[in-house]
Amino acid sequence: MATFNIKTNRTFTLVRKRAWIITLLVAIGGLWYHKLGLLVIPIMIALSALSFFRGRQWCGNYCPHGSLYDFLALPLSSNKKIPAILKSKVFRALVFAGFGYSMTNKFMKVFPTFGSDMFLDKLGFVFVTTYLMVLIVGGLLSIFISPRAWCQFCPMGTIQTLSYKLGKLLGVAKLTDKKVIVAAQEKCHNCGKCARVCPMQLLPYQEFSDKNQFDNEKCIRCSTCVVNCPAGILSLDTQKEAEIINASTEIEGYEGRQRISAVISKIVQLKDDITEYSFNFKDPQRVDYKPGQFILVKISDYPSMSRAYSISSYDKDGRSLSVTMKNMSDGYGTQIIADTFKVGKKVELEGPMGKELVVDKSVKKVLLIAGGIGITPFRPIVTELLQTKNNIDEIKLIYGVNKQDEFIYDDHFKKLEYEYAKFEYIKVVASDKTWEGKKGFVTNIIQEMELEGYKVYICGPKPMIGPAMKVLKQRNVNEDDIFVESA
Ligand SMILES: Cc1cc2nc3c(=O)[nH]c(=O)nc-3n(C[C@H](O)[C@H](O)[C@H](O)COP(=O)(O)OP(=O)(O)OC[C@H]3O[C@@H](n4cnc5c(N)ncnc54)[C@H](O)[C@@H]3O)c2cc1C
Ligand code: SF4
Numbered sequence: 001m002a003t004f005n006i007k008t009n010r011t012f013t014l015v016r017k018r019a020w021i022i023t024l025l026v027a028i029g030g031l032w033y034h035k036l037g038l039l040v041i042p043i044m045i046a047l048s049a050l051s052f053f054r055g056r057q058w059c060g061n062y063c064p065h066g067s068l069y070d071f072l073a074l075p076l077s078s079n080k081k082i083p084a085i086l087k088s089k090v091f092r093a094l095v096f097a098g099f100g101y102s103m104t105n106k107f108m109k110v111f112p113t114f115g116s117d118m119f120l121d122k123l124g125f126v127f128v129t130t131y132l133m134v135l136i137v138g139g140l141l142s143i144f145i146s147p148r149a150w151c152q153f154c155p156m157g158t159i160q161t162l163s164y165k166l167g168k169l170l171g172v173a174k175l176t177d178k179k180v181i182v183a184a185q186e187k188c189h190n191c192g193k194c195a196r197v198c199p200m201q202l203l204p205y206q207e208f209s210d211k212n213q214f215d216n217e218k219c220i221r222c223s224t225c226v227v228n229c230p231a232g233i234l235s236l237d238t239q240k241e242a243e244i245i246n247a248s249t250e251i252e253g254y255e256g257r258q259r260i261s262a263v264i265s266k267i268v269q270l271k272d273d274i275t276e277y278s279f280n281f282k283d284p285q286r287v288d289y290k291p292g293q294f295i296l297v298k299i300s301d302y303p304s305m306s307r308a309y310s311i312s313s314y315d316k317d318g319r320s321l322s323v324t325m326k327n328m329s330d331g332y333g334t335q336i337i338a339d340t341f342k343v344g345k346k347v348e349l350e351g352p353m354g355k356e357l358v359v360d361k362s363v364k365k366v367l368l369i370a371g372g373i374g375i376t377p378f379r380p381i382v383t384e385l386l387q388t389k390n391n392i393d394e395i396k397l398i399y400g401v402n403k404q405d406e407f408i409y410d411d412h413f414k415k416l417e418y419e420y421a422k423f424e425y426i427k428v429v430a431s432d433k434t435w436e437g438k439k440g441f442v443t444n445i446i447q448e449m450e451l452e453g454y455k456v457y458i459c460g461p462k463p464m465i466g467p468a469m470k471v472l473k474q475r476n477v478n479e480d481d482i483f484v485e486s487a
């Protein structure tokens with residue numbers, strides 16, 4: 001059963017991968033050599049100072065406990081929703097007050113020994129026991145709830161929030177703070193992936209300000225959402241950098257995006273795991289979309305979430321469209337769709353969106369490369385290119401799959417190849433002994449082809465796109481002539 005919160009790599013730097021060693025050194029090693037606890041003092045100074053300029057950046061990038069939760073505890077964690085009580089301000093304030101009271105008491109007991117040999121050992125031990133407590137409580141919460149459950153109310157996090165508020169009040173943080181920013185909200189797929197991977201279980205995509213920034217003070221600037229956003233529109237930048245990025249981000253292909261009320265008119269099971277859904281538009285009744293564009297299909301209201309699907313049909317009248325989905329056994333959205341989408345159901349769509357696969361019709365030669373489910377946008381693209389007037393003399397489609405029974409829309413493409421001399425349909429199968437046609441990957445075909453003068457359009461899974469790009473570049477295809485969309 002797919003869950004909302006997904007486990008994904010959160011340690012992108014050596015510090016984030018290894019800082020947990022300091023936690024064990026202080027919390028465990030400190031039981032024997034108490035002075036190790038004194039390491040916590042520079043840590044506290046560093047986190048308080050950094051947060052004045054950059055909010056809770058320490059927590060997501062340098063914190064030894066954070067590294068332990070994200071690197072060691074995540075694989076063992078049940079990764080559940082963090083209970084609202086642990087996120088509440090009241091709970092945070094109570095923990096902070098309790099922590100302050102306990103630390104003051106401990107210091108009061110240590111200070112009478114000031115000047116003696118024991119002083120540093122005793123002071124160090126205060127920090128050792130505190131570090132150990134955080135290791136035990138935070139570790140247990142990590143495993144039984146979520147890796148960053150402790151961070152919701154960590155007193156060090158509260159200190160950072162207070163220091164950050166001061167930095168904001170004095171106008172300094174505005175210049176130095178690198179927040180999550182979105183290059184253009186028009187390009188957001190509303191997929192919720194940024195929220196699903198967020199260690200703090202925040203909802204960035206629902207809270208972007210009118211300045212396109214995510215202002216939530218709980219954000220630990222860990223960049224996990226940035227790395228995982230399928231639209232590639234997130235980054236960690238200052239307000240000034242955000243303004244430059246926003247101004248220079250093109251939204252061509254997204255400017256016609258609108259909400260569309262639609263009804264499911266047909267469901268066709270193409271393969272065991274591939275289904276074609278057709279929608280009739282209700283409001284508006286006509287939508288001007290181009291072959292190669294995609295559409296968002298709403299899968300839930302709370303939180304509002306959609307999934308992006310390439311338009312796999314070509315309706316000149318713009319009154320309907322189809323999308324073709326591969327059902328992922330562990331997919332959150334495709335499971336909801338498989339369970340709840342029936343003929344007659346009202347569905348909210350949003351779009352059309354995308355320009356990468358909208359083919360330039362002024363060129364002479366077009367090469368289309370599809371891997372697996374990445375074939376879907378090419379069905380309307382090839383149909384339109386062949387059935388309407390344009391400059392194109394040659395259209396080649398390379399379609400790669402793993403096993404021969406995975407080809408979809410095969411008869412459609414074969415028929416078009418038979419009817420139009422300028423269209424060549426090349427199929428390739430990676431691992432199927434019974435297949436008698438071309439064997440290997442799409443890259444094997446590209447290696448052998450004459451590529452002079454082609455504009456290339458690629459759609460498929462990421463493991464196909466990387467090698468295909470590499471071969472095209474090795475074969476001297478200009479990067480400006482390659483257009484890619486990951487399915
Ligand atoms: C522009 C565009 C067009 C697309 N067109 C199509 C199309 O025509 N047909 C089609 O079937 N799909 C298409 N997709 C993909 C589609 O949007 C969904 O991503 C897909 O249906 C899976 O959604 P899901 O919610 O079921 O899967 P998810 O729950 O998002 O998971 C998908 C898979 O990835 C794994 N996973 C997810 N996130 C992570 C992570 N961070 N770390 C590790 N593993 C992870 C999951 O375990 C699962 O195996 C398109 C995507 C884009 C961006
Ligand atoms: S919003 Fe992004 S950067 Fe902030 S904590 Fe969540 S995943 Fe990390």
Ligand code: SF4
Binds near residue numbers: 188190192229232233
């Ligand atoms: S991850 Fe999805 S919802 Fe979040 S910003 Fe990127 S496209 Fe939008």
